[in-house]
Amino acid sequence: MNITVVGTGYVGLVSGTCYAESGNEVVCVDIDERRIAQLIEGKAPFYEPGLEELVRRNVKEGRLHFTTDVSYAVAQSMVSYIAVGTPMNATGAADLSAIFKAAEDIARAVTGYHIIAIKSTVPVGTNDRVREIVNRVAKHRIDVCSVPEFLKEGSAIEDFMRPDRVVIGSLSDQARAILREIHSPFVRTDNPILEMDPKSAELTKYASNAMLALRISFINDMANLCDAVGADINAVRRGLGSDRRIGSSFLFPGIGYGGSCFPKDVQALIHSASENGLDFALLAAAESVNMRQKRLIPQRVKQHFGDDLSGKVFAVWGTAFKPRTDDMREAPSLVVIEELLRAGAQCRVHDPEALENARKYFGDRVTYHKTNYEALKNADALLILTEWNEFRRPNFQRIKNELKQPVIFDGRNLYDPDLMKALEFRYYSVGRHPV
Structure with missing residues (x-):
């Protein structure tokens, strides 16, 4: 399959490289000329174990390419993944301007039936807004889908190549079939490909990160209580994690979570709830605990x-x-x-x-x-x-x-x-x- 990945940040570069590793012809696009030049030389712009070696091998074997020309990349592809940044703005909402720009650029460049698959983490309803944009400018049919990523920094290659699940959000049977085929090499151990509507796919990503953030803030607050009463959080954690309904993952106390995902996604989900008249007090409390920690x-x-x-x-x-x-x-x-x-x-x-x-x-x-x-x-x-x-x-x-x-x-x-x-x-x- 010929694939375009727009954005060579953490998600885009890992995704594009892993798609190439599974045998696809992949062109990764970015507006940063220095970054593209660096990648053409086989150098990753950030540290992720195993990534640079994988980039070099797939560049050498001719499956992975890099360019600043989105039209060139899209013209020879059937599927374009959008993996650009969605930073948090002053209100806590996700800034989607790069998503919309990428979608419009892809729509103008398509030469036949095309799938736009949004891999960036985006608020519920973004898929609908992207569909409106592409329908205004495209001369060919485009299906807009949501294929969220579930990568952990430090183990992203393993997470992509052997995922717990693949989520495909689509309203099109044709797009679902093609995306299922692209992702089937990664789930040979019978982990599921979950097919759903785009809104559910968008929320699945946020719900996953929010739940993990909640667990971290919960165990940190329990650790603070242990300090106050003279208990040992390690003993409490073992007792808690031994319950099969709870498990031990993400129940390690520390000094709070960070990174590009949890803080931004928790804020974005709180903002989305507020826009729909809901007070997501539980997540707001988790965020407060994290800042205090x-x-x-x-x-x-x-x-x-x-x-x-x-x-x-x-x-x-x-x-x-x-x-x-x-x-x-x-x-x-x-x-x-x-x-x-x-x-x-x-x-x-x-x-x-x-x-x-x-x-x-x-x-x-x-x-x-x-x-x-x-x-x-x-x-x-x-x-x-x-x-x-x-x-x-x-x-x-x-x-x-x-x-x-x-x-x-x-x-x-x-x-x-x-x-x-x-x-x-x-x-x-x-x-x-x-x-």
Whole structure:
């Protein structure tokens, strides 16, 4: 199948590359000439495990192509996926201008029957609005469908190639049959292809992310209650997750969720509910809990060292919002580091992949270090903000020797409090007794 993917951001590039890997001829389109030039050379513009190797292989084997010319790409394709950004605007609504522009550009370029499949996360009703746009300008029949993505940064290739489910929202039997064929190689283990109307498909994506956000905020609030009453959140989590009706996924306490999806999608769903006269109080509460949780570490630091942190130096391990990505959008580290800087502290920052992105946020207000141990030198305490694997089994004696005093604020509960006590660290974690 000849496929066009409009947008080479996270979703578009991963999707286009995986479609090519399954044997399709794929042309990825972007307006960013530098990015396209970089991709033609086989270089991914962001970090995702395994992606760059997959891009290079499919470019070399002639299945994956990159261009800035949408007309050229669409003219030789039957299916065009729209995977452009839908950032949150000032009201919390999704900005759909890039979606509408891409749809119009595709509609003007088609040379015969065509399918536009919206892969970007969009509010319910977007499919209808796109259909109105293409019907105004297209000279050939176009079916507009919704095929939302369910990718996790850090494991996106695996998620795409072996999805829990594929969702196809379409009003056209012809489009459904073609999209089913494109996605059938990815569900050979009998995971379902779920066919539904476009509105239900649009809401399925938001509902999935909202539910996961709710679980994270719930377990974080439970962790705060454990702190208040002297319970252990790990014991509570195990008891909770052992219930088959609940399960243990996304029930790990920490310092809040971030990234490009959860914060934006929760806001967009709240906004959509409001537009339809509904008060989605449950999601609003989850969002409030998440914002409060991001301030937990600065609060703990000030409780230990005092409100005035002038002259204090802190080593920060991890700035990405999660491991195995360089993405810092809405990351808890942004809130933590800003609050420490406002209180007069200095920060020595390390992240295995996100240091260049950290520079874009903090400039020369912090120092950047290539290794985690280098960041420890002459620091008053260590702050762990991202659960990278290389942080899980560190050399504790070296940490102790490098720090001015053996104090760790662990926002991801990486270490055993009993071990920290035995090693004579002052150790603060989330929902467990400080030692």
